[in-house]
Amino acid sequence: MSAMFIENVLFKRCLVRSLCTFGRKASRLVNREKITERAFLNKVSQNSHNIISTGINITLAVLFTGIMSALPKKNGHHQKFTICVEGNIASGKTSFLEYFKDTHDVEVIEEPVNKWRNVQGGNILAKMYEDPTRWSLTLQTYVQLTMLQNHVKSQEKPIKLMERSIYSAKYCFVENLHNSGKMPDLEFAVLSEWFDWILDFHKCPLDLIVYLQTTPEIVYDRIKKRQRKEEQTIPIEYLQTLHNLHEDWLIHQRKFPVPCKVLTLDANYELDYMHKVFEENRKKIMCDSG
Incomplete structure (x- = not known):
């Protein structure tokens, strides 16, 4: 050798x-x-x-x-964050996204409402409000699909800012339909099994939930002022129920798991003041520990 x-x-x-x-x-x-x-x-x-x-x-x-x-890196380098803004209808989520959309390293993903309004020419969102017993499963199945698409969408920038999530769709809106008797037990079971399968195979992780906390009376007034066609028949009782479900999930954390930490902002104020609130909480919202 x-x-x-x-x-x-x-x-x-x-x-x-x-x-x-x-x-x-x-x-x-x-x-x-x-x-x-x-x-x-x-x-x-x-x-x-x-x-x-x-x-x-x-x-x-x-x-x-x-x-x-x-290597995972923090504060806008290699590590990427997914932040979700949650809240009742008309709680100010769109205004929140508008405020941060031009922030460096932030990409905004809006709730896919336009998809729900146009499924091969059909508006299943409007149909659900008109006849929830008939259309709730159809809408919520499509909501789960489109929200999943938002979660798994390729992230080009360090911070992905999402309007609502697959979690609120299930824990607030689907639960409300089932609890009110507008979604039968069998349909609820099918949708729940589909939801569990999604989380098992896709995870859909979040790093922060920003909860825009509002009273039902405030959002009811905002709905009347903004005059979206599908929303004009929404009663205040529906908003109260959604409010309670959001509170149970994100504040009291009684019934459903919370996938990440929660930052709660009082969103009962006018837009100018809310801009100040957003700015004061910018570092927390952007997951900036430094």
């Missing part, structure tokens, strides 16, 4: 051991999330000469590039 062959074997063994050591250390650092890219690079540079040769350093430099590209 030649000396060169033995040297190559020893070099490869040393390389493998060093790569394994490097990988374990990198994994621990990543899991703790207590080191920046610059600090990580400095740490490797300071210690690598004690354990590996120049040839292995070159290999590790290539490996490092791949590892760093996969």
